[in-house]
Amino acid sequence: MSQPTSHEPSPDLFPGLEISPRIHILVLPTPPDFHCPHCQAHTPFNLYYAAPEALEPQVRAAFDKATRALRADRCDHQDFHCRGCGRAVRVVYMACEIAMSSYLYHPRRVLIGPPRG
Incomplete structure (x- = not known):
């Protein structure tokens, strides 16, 4: 399996x-x-009530290896598949509490897996 590509968060990847x-x-x-840079599809995702995404074991292992330092830095992540091309995506983010039980989510890194075979 080829390695996932790593991207800085940007308005190109996250409109708004x-x-x-x-x-x-x-x-x-x-x-x-x-917003997928490969197929241009939009995939909404949920940071609040997300069900665990069933990633292939080798994709999950590559994502875990690539995000080890960020996860140790109290970051969380959300895994999902692009609605258009089916690539696995991991968004690594930090939850920032701005008031009691009120959060903003700061994206730190985006990993995009290889095309599904």
């Missing part, structure tokens, strides 16, 4: 991504939407 005037970091819009 912007700097929060409240905490001065990039935050995901609500609801977040992934």
Whole structure:
């Protein structure tokens, strides 16, 4: 299996991504939407009530290896498949509590897997 590609979060990948005037970091819009650079499909995803995505074991292992340092830095992640091309995607983010039980989500890295074979 080829390695996943790693991307910095950008408005190209997440339409509506912007700097929060409240905490001065990039935050995901609500609801977040992934724009695939390979097939141009939009895939909405949920950070609140997400069911675990069934990734192939070798894809999950490659994603885990590539995000080990970020996950140790108290980051969480969301895995899903692109609606268009079916590539596995991992969005690594940090939840920032801005008020009691109120969060903004700061994306740190986006991993995109190889085409499904």
